[in-house]
Amino acid sequence: MSEDQATLVINELQQENAELKRQVKMYKAQAKRHWMMILVSAGLFVLLVMNR
Known part of the structure; x- marks a missing residue:
């Protein structure tokens, strides 16, 4: 070469x-970004369950 x-x-x-x-x-x-969205979704879910 x-x-x-x-x-x-x-x-x-x-x-x-x-x-x-x-x-x-x-x-x-x-x-x-994917992980941030998962964490945000999990956080919102926890809030939803706790506010019942």
């Missing part, structure tokens, strides 16, 4: 890596 080819491959991999990191950040943010 020539140096130019190696440089191209490295650049492609770096772009792919950046894209994957961005996706992971998005998934983490979604998971956090």
Whole structure:
């Protein structure tokens, strides 16, 4: 493999890596939102039961 080819491959991999990191950040943010919604729902349910 020539140096130019190696440089191209490295650049492609770096772009792919950046894209994957961005996706992971998005998934983490979604998971956090998901947990917040679960906790809020559970809290409201507890309030509902306690106010009976």
